Amino acid sequence: MIPQTLRPYQARAVDDSEAARRGLIVAPPGAGKTTIAAEIIRRELAKPRAHPQAPRRLIIVLAHRKELISQAAARIENNTGHAPQTISAGRIEGPLGARVFVASVQTLSRRKAWLKQAAGGVSLVIIDEAHRSLAKSYQKILDELPRARIIGLTASPYRLDGKPLGDLFDQMITTAQPDELIEAGHLIEPRIFGRPLGGLLRNVKKQAGDYHKGQLSAAMNSGELAGAVVDHYMKLARGKRAVVFAAGVEHSRSLVAQFTAAGVTAAHLDGSTPANERREILDNLRSNDHPLDVVCNCEILTEGWDLPELGAVILARPTMSPGLYIQMVGRVLRPKPSGGEGLIIDHAGCVAAHGWPTADRAWSLTDREDRPKAAEALPGFSNCGRCFALFIRRGRTACPECGQPLPRSELRKPPIETREALTEYKRQKQQERQAKAAKNADRLYIRDVAEGDRRGYRDGWAAARYKARCGRWPTQELKAAAIRKIRNV
Template sequence: VAAGADLTERLLRAVGGNVTALHAALGDAACRALPADGPPTQVAALTLDLLGPAVLQDSNVSEAMKDADLRPPSRWGTDEARAFVAALGFPETFAQSQSRRLDAELWVSGPLPLPPLHPEYQVEVFDALTGLIAMGSGRRRAVVSLPTGGGKTRIAVEAAVELVLKPEGARRTVLWVAQTNELCEQAVQSFRQVWQNLGAQGETLRVIRFWGRHGNPTASAGTAPTVVVASIQTLNSRFDAPALAWLATPGLVVVDECHHAITPSYTSLLRWLDAEAPRPGAPPKDEPAVIGLSATPFRMDDEESLRLAKRFDQRQYPLDQEGLTDRLLAGGFLACPDYQALATDATVSPGLLNDLDNLWDSQDGGRFDGVLERVNQELATNDARNERLIETLQASDARQILFFTNSVPHAQEMAARLCLLGIPAAAVSGDTPATARRWFLDRFKSGELRVLCNHSVLTTGFDAPRTDLVLIARQVKSPVSYMQMVGRGLRGQRNGGTETCTILTVLDNLGRFREHPFHYCRSLYTRR
C-alpha cells in the first residue's frame, strides 16, 4: 500500500481507532477489495491512498475525530486548518479546502525561448489561420482537426497570441470556450506558456478563468490583451448579465471539442455574439473569427455531421486530411498505437441484452444511453471479469496506465484492489473533490501513481504524455467516445510523449472502430 506507515498510524490515532468510520469513508465499492480479517492499519492506509488530501475532511472521518476529542477546523484552507493538520503530523496539503477554486485571473509576463511549431504540419495550420483571420470582417470560420496529441491547442493559442493579442488594435480579446474544467485549465496554462515566450514586449496578458463559481469579469482597461477562458455552461447561464456585454465583441472565438457545437448551448453562444447566419440579402456582419478544435469533427448521424460542418463553413485545416495520421505517426509526432483485445466471457442479463439489441439502431439516444449505463453497471460487478482485469494489470510492464472503468464504484474498487497489491493507483471521477482530483492527476503525471482509474472524466482535457497503456473496459458505441479515450495515450516522442502506446480494449466493450474517422468526415469538409 502506497500510504506511508507514519501517516497510517496518525490517521488511526486521529479517529481513535474507529475503523468503522474509515470503512464508511472508503465506501462500499472500495471496501469490497478489503479482506475480511485485514488489520486496521491496512484499512487506514487504503483510506489515505484513495481519499488523498481530502481524507481529514470526509464527514465520517471528521465525526470520528470529534468523538476522539479532537476539534477539526470549522473551515478548511485557513490558518486554523493548517495548525490542526500540523498538530496531527500531516502535510500542509491536507489542510487545503477541497472546494478551493483556482484564482479567477492570471497575469502572465514574457517572453522566453520556445521551440517553434513543427514545420511538417503545424506551420501549415498556423498559416491557414493567419489567412482566415486576415480577411478582417464578415464570417470567418474553420475547424482545426488533428489527431489527439497533434497539438491543436498549441497552434490555436499561438495563433491567438500572434494574430489577435499581440498586435496593436481595438479588439485584443480572445474568448476560449470549452466543455469541462480540465479543458479550460489546459487552455489557461497554454496561454501562460505561449505568452511568456512570444508575448508583446513590455505588455502583460490578462487571462481570466470564467467557469464554475467564478464571478463575472470586468472589461480590461484600454486595449490591454485579454483572454477569457470560459465553460459553455457558465456562459449560457450568464448571457443576460449586462456586465458581460464587453465580452460579446471579441477579436477571436475558439471552441474546443467543437463536435459539440451544434447543441442548443452553442447556438445560444453564436446568437449572443451576433454571429448567426444572416438573412438572405442582408449585408455581412462584423462578427469575430470562430475557430473550432476537434480530433473528431463529426457526429454519429450524417445529417448532424453536415450541420456541424456547415456551422464552420465546411472549412477544415490541415487541408489534406487523407493519410494525416500516418504522416504524424511516421514523423514521431504521434505514438504508434498497438491495438489489442482482452477477451472475457463476461455478459449481462438476457433482458438487458435484449433491450440493448432493440435500441441499437434506435434514434432515441437517451433511452439507449440509459440501457448502456445499466450494462456498464452490471459488468462492473462481474467478479470473474474484474479478476481478469486485475491480473492483466499485474502482468503488464507498462509504466503509466490510464484505466477507463465501467462506473464510478468500479473505478474505486479497481483502485483499491491495485493499492492492496502494492501497485500505486487512484480513482478519479466527477465526485472527487477538486483539490484531491488535481493532487491525484499531478501524482500520476509525475509517475508517483502507476494506474489512474477513472470513469468518463479524463476522456478530454487531460494530458499525461508518458501514458503507455490505455485499458478500455467501459462499454461505448460511439467511435467518437472511443477515440477520445484512445487519444489520451497517443502523444508521440516529438510532442513529449512515447514511441508506442498499447490500446487494450475489453472484448465485451462495443466501442471498436468500424471505419477510420477520416473516411467518415471526408465528404463533409471541402478543401479550400
Template structure:
C-alpha cells in the first residue's frame, strides 16, 4: 500500500533527506509539525528514503507501534523493533526503538548513520539517557515535534519556556522545516475548534501559586481553590450540560482532563457511565475503556494525567479542560486531542474551566517566528510565549 503525501508532508520529508545527505551540515536539526499533521507518515517516508542504517526513537510503546506500522504499510520490510516493552530486540536497516532499551547497548548501533527522534522536545540537553547515548554515536540527528520548547529555570533568571534550539547547551541547533497550525487549518487539514471559557463563579487565579521550578501551580494552592469554590460540583454540572446540549447536537465523546483523582471520582459518582483513566489504570483495562469510549458505549472519560500524546481518535469532538496549567505544551497537547478532522465532525469543542484560554490563547494563534540568526520563538497574537520570563 502506498501513500501520496500532502504538499507540506512532502516538503518536510524532502528537507529531512537533504539534511541527512548534506555532508557539510554537521549540526543536528528539528522539524516542527503541528498535532494532526501526520507526523508518523512523514517519519515513515523519511526513513524509507535514507541511505544507510537509521534509528528512530519514540517516547512510548504506543507511538512506536504507530510509526512502525506506518512504515510497514509502505511495504518496507527491512525494519524492526528494539524495545523491551514489545519483548523484541531486533536490528534492521531501519530500527524503531525506545531510548531506555538501547541506552546500555551503543555498541550495537555503531554502524548507524542517521537518527530520528519523535517528540524531540523530551530530550534533555543537559543530561539523561538521550544525551548519554547520542554522545557515543557519530550520527546526524533530526528531531520532530509539535511543541519545540522546554521549561528552563534558574536562580538568577527565574523560569521560562525556551525554544529547544536556544537552550544552552543544546542538542538541536536549527529548524530546517516548519508549518504553522493556522496554515493547516486554512487548508482544511485540521478540524475547526470552538472555544468556551467557563470559569466557575468566584474563581480567582491569584490564589494559585507557582511551584519551585516555575513549571506549574502547586498542588496545594489548586486544591485550596477547588475546595473554596466547590469546583467539583461545578465540573459535574458542566459535564451534565454537555451530555444534553441545547445546541450543536449530541457529542460523540467527552474527554475530561483533571489534575487529581478526586475530580474524576466525583464525575463517576455523579454521572452514570463515566470511566476513569489514570497512570495507575492497568493496560488491559485502559485499552478496554478507550475501545468502549470510541464505540460510544462510554459517554465520558475522566483522564488524570494521561492521554495527552499518542491518543488517536479523530471523531472526538468535546474536551473539558478541568485543570489550570502554566504549561503551554500541556495546553496544546490536550487541545490537540480534538483537532484531528473527521467527516462527521463539524467542529471540536474546547470547554476551558480554569483560565487557560486567557493565558495561552487559541492554538490557531500560536505562531513560530524566526527573529533572525536562528532566534526562533513562539507567539500568540503578538505576545511572545517562549524565551521570556514567566
C-alpha cells in the first residue's frame, strides 16, 4: 500500500461525499478522479459493521471498458491495500474474500443472481465516467442494489441525449475549476490552432444527440476537411507524440495512410482492435524512444487513458457534445515531465463551437446539455503564414509573434479563409466573443419571457426561442432571473 496525500480540493470532495446518498463528483481532466475514488473506498472499508450480525461492507466500482477496469483495480490496491476482484468478459478474477469488486457494466448487468446474493452487503457503488450512468445497463445493476450509496465521478456531466443527470444523482460535488488546477501546476494552458467549419456539415444528419456517424465520417473523409491534417502536424507538432480523433473507422484508417505516406509512423485503433494489438500500439506511443508518433482512433481514447508526455491532440471529428469535446482535449492538458507545451490542432471546429477548453464551466444536475450554436466567423483576423498565429489585423503591417510582414493583399482586404490555413486562437478574445453573445442571448430571453407572459403563452415558448437562437436551453438561474425581472422582485 502506498500512502497518498490528497490535494486540498480532493480532500474536500471526499469529505463532501460522506454525506451524499447519490452524489456526483465533477473533476476536470487532471484533477485525480481515481485518487478521490480510492480514498472514498478506503474510508468506506474502515467503517464498522452496522451491527454485529451485519455482513461486511462490500463496494462495487463500475466501469465500461476493460482498460479502465484493470487501471482502477491496480490503483485501488496500491492506495488502499485491498486487492479487488475484477468482473469482466464473463470472468471473475482476483482473491477470494475480496470486499471490492471492479466490474464491467456489460458483464455485471447480466449477472442478476450474483447481484441478488451480494446486495445485502453492498454499501457503496462508485461509477466511473458517470455521465453514462443513465443507460439501461447501469440501471439494471442499480435496481438490484437499492440500499447502496451511489457516488459517480466524471469530468463532463453531460449526456449526448441531453437528459439531465439529476434523474439519478441528487447532489453535485465540484472539485476544482481548470484555472485553479493550472495555477497549482496540475494542468497546463494549451496552445490552440483551428478554424470554424462553416457549412461543411450542413447536410450531415443528427443521430442520438450528435452527428450521424456514417455521414460524418464520409464528410470529413471527402477532402473538404478544414485544414490538411498531416501538413499541420508536420508544421506545428512534428516529432511530438500525437493522438488524432477521427470521425469514423474508415476516416481514421485513411489518416494513418496519409501520415505513413509523409514518413510519420502512425497506427489505427478502434473498438474491434484486438486487446494485445491495442496494448502494443499504446505501449509504443508511450515508450521513451516512442517508435510510434501518431495514433489515429475512433471513439477509443476519449476516456480513462492518460499519457502525460502527449504533445498534441488533433481534432478531426466534429461533435455536438461539449462533454465529448472536454474529454478529447483533456488528453493533452496534463503537465509534461519534460516541461513541453500541449497543442490542440482543431480541424473540426470544436473550439469555435464549445469554447476554450480550460474555461471555468457552470455545471448543473437539472439543466440539459448545452448544444453548440453555429460557429461565428472570425472577421478582421489574419493568419500568419510563417508561425500560424492568429491576431487582429487592424492597424498592423506585420505578425506580432514573429515579425513576418503581411502580404499586400491582406493590407488591402480581408484574407480569404481556405481549408489549408488554421489560425491560433487566443483565449481572451475567444471568451470575450462568447461572453458578449451569451449576454445578448440572456437579454433576449428575458424579453421573450415578458412578452410571453403578456400574451398568455406557455412557459416553454420563450425557452424554445432561446434554444433556437443560441443552441442551448436556458439555465434554471436564467429562468429565475427572468421571473424576478418581469415581477419586479
